[in-house]
Amino acid sequence: MNYQDIVNYDRQHVWHPCTQEKDHEALPPIPIERGEGVYLIDKAGRRYIDGVSSWWVNLFGHTHPRLNRALTEQAGRIAHHIFAGFTHEPAVDLARRLCALTPGNLSKVFFADNGSAAVEVALKMSFQYWQQHGKPNKTRFVSLTEAYHGETVGALSVGGCDLYRQVYQPMLLDTFQAQGPDCFRCPYGLHRDSCDAPCFEHLEKLVTESQEEIAAVIVEPLIQGAAGMRIYPPVYLRKLRVLCDTCQVHYIADEIAVGFGRTGKMFANEHAGVAPDLMCLSKGITGGYMPLSVTLATEDIYQAFYDDYETLKAFLHSHSYTGNVLACALAVEVLNIFKEEQVLANLAPKMALLDRYAARFEALPHVGEFRRCGMVAAVEMVADRRGRVPYPWQERRGYQVYQQALKQGALLRPLGNVVYFMPPLTIEEPVLEELLEIALKGIVEVTSEE
Numbered sequence: 404m405n406y407q408d409i410v411n412y413d414r415q416h417v418w419h420p421c422t423q424e425k426d427h428e429a430l431p432p433i434p435i436e437r438g439e440g441v442y443l444i445d446k447a448g449r450r451y452i453d454g455v456s457s458w459w460v461n462l463f464g465h466t467h468p469r470l471n472r473a474l475t476e477q478a479g480r481i482a483h484h485i486f487a488g489f490t491h492e493p494a495v496d497l498a499r500r501l502c503a504l505t506p507g508n509l510s511k512v513f514f515a516d517n518g519s520a521a522v523e524v525a526l527k528m529s530f531q532y533w534q535q536h537g538k539p540n541k542t543r544f545v546s547l548t549e550a551y552h553g554e555t556v557g558a559l560s561v562g563g564c565d566l567y568r569q570v571y572q573p574m575l576l577d578t579f580q581a582q583g584p585d586c587f588r589c590p591y592g593l594h595r596d597s598c599d600a601p602c603f604e605h606l607e608k609l610v611t612e613s614q615e616e617i618a619a620v621i622v623e624p625l626i627q628g629a630a631g632m633r634i635y636p637p638v639y640l641r642k643l644r645v646l647c648d649t650c651q652v653h654y655i656a657d658e659i660a661v662g663f664g665r666t667g668k669m670f671a672n673e674h675a676g677v678a679p680d681l682m683c684l685s686k687g688i689t690g691g692y693m694p695l696s697v698t699l700a701t702e703d704i705y706q707a708f709y710d711d712y713e714t715l716k717a718f719l720h721s722h723s724y725t726g727n728v729l730a731c732a733l734a735v736e737v738l739n740i741f742k743e744e745q746v747l748a749n750l751a752p753k754m755a756l757l758d759r760y761a762a763r764f765e766a767l768p769h770v771g772e773f774r775r776c777g778m779v780a781a782v783e784m785v786a787d788r789r790g791r792v793p794y795p796w797q798e799r800r801g802y803q804v805y806q807q808a809l810k811q812g813a814l815l816r817p818l819g820n821v822v823y824f825m826p827p828l829t830i831e832e833p834v835l836e837e838l839l840e841i842a843l844k845g846i847v848e849v850t851s852e853e
């Protein structure tokens with residue numbers, strides 16, 4: 404098929420994620436033929452810097468020689484086999500190493516194949532734990548406003564982004580929602596670098612009052628991604644850990660987006676020095692090669708399910724592709740690369756480069772804030788800077804920047820009025836600089852008509 408054939412057949416038969424398909428009338432989907440490092444290359448040979456790691460999954464660039472080798476070597480042995488009653492070395496190796504790498508005493512790994520499923524697993528594990536642990540009234544979950552934990556029905560129930568959940572509201576679980584941190588528009592007039600997270604009071608009050616009903620609190624540590632890369636300080640997580648201990652509530656850390664080095668440390672909870680009871684990982688876990696997710700649990704949680712068959716305490720959750728061996732082999736190689744190529748140590752100059760651009764972005768009259776956490780940075784555009792007044796969402800300013808950036812050879816997906824950077828960790832500084840320049844230019848063009 405040539406470029407146009409692909410576009411035409413796509414328009415006839417394909418339904419894309421997170422897309423109003425009618426937008427494709429003006430901007431048809433771009434057929435990608437191959438990838439090379441941080442570049443996506445389309446069927447016409449045009450190159451795009453993958454500034455969002457292809458939806459936050461890619462860590463070391465596309466067609467990475469070591470990952471390609473790990474994949475083909477494993478495919479030469481076997482691609483998939485049943486994981487109930489059978490096991491394999493890549494899963495065991497991965498599980499062992501993840502338990503050692505993650506904070507605290509997480510000692511058991513449950514496999515699934517996407518982030519939403521990992522969240523469903525964590526919710527079900529917590530729920531069933533309390534059923535089997537003498538506290539059957541602890542059935543409800545707490546999440547934060549603007550949270551994002553995936554889009555299957557359970558995961559959506561603990562989400563807080565109206566955009567994704569409003570229409571499905573009648574289908575969703577009855578959950579508690581607490582006002583979360585909003586550092587850019589801090590109601591206390593504080594700054595995230597120096598505050599003590601007084602905004603934690605909302606969550607504290609809710610959990611304290613309803614602890615008898617609550618199974619778990621789920622949060623995205625340090626960065627509420629889909630909310631527009633809202634960044635909040637580690638002290639919030641420290642308070643959360645204390646609260647969960649005091650009230651006998653599980654702390655579920657959804658590190659699906661922030662895990663695997665995105666925040667500058669392997670896992671975001673390390674910034675706070677705390678450990679969750681359940682932890683969800685996916686996205687970067689295979690370097691962006693294959694769908695895979697894991698839910699890690701403490702020994703205490705695992706033991707609540709461990710008994711004679713007749714007690715019917717087992718965790719009866721499964722997916723056809725549970726523990727897929729190709730994905731596990733890739734994930735093992737990802738951990739090898741982290742270790743052998745000093746990936747985290749090499750991030751410092753890139754994070755410094757991102758910081759240097761803060762002043763450039765914030766000098767623009769319609770940029771409200773440039774914020775950064777590790778290798779994630781975001782620019783929030785505002786109609787009026789002094790009042791931090793957002794542009795009306797219907798104007799789709801972020802989407803306009805996305806279109807401008809594409810013309811200049813970069814993929815920068817927007818989140819409302821926010822344009823963010825989440826490049827592969829291995830992006831070279833000159834390319835990162837080019838990406839930032841493209842974003843600057845795009846934002847100037849999209850915000851300077853007044």
Ligand SMILES: *Cc1c(COP(=O)(O)O)cnc(C)c1O
Binds near residue numbers: 517519553657659
């Ligand atoms: C992407 C994401 C999910 C959902 O993962 P999927 O693989 O898209 O189902 C859940 N939580 C967070 C924080 C995410 O970023």
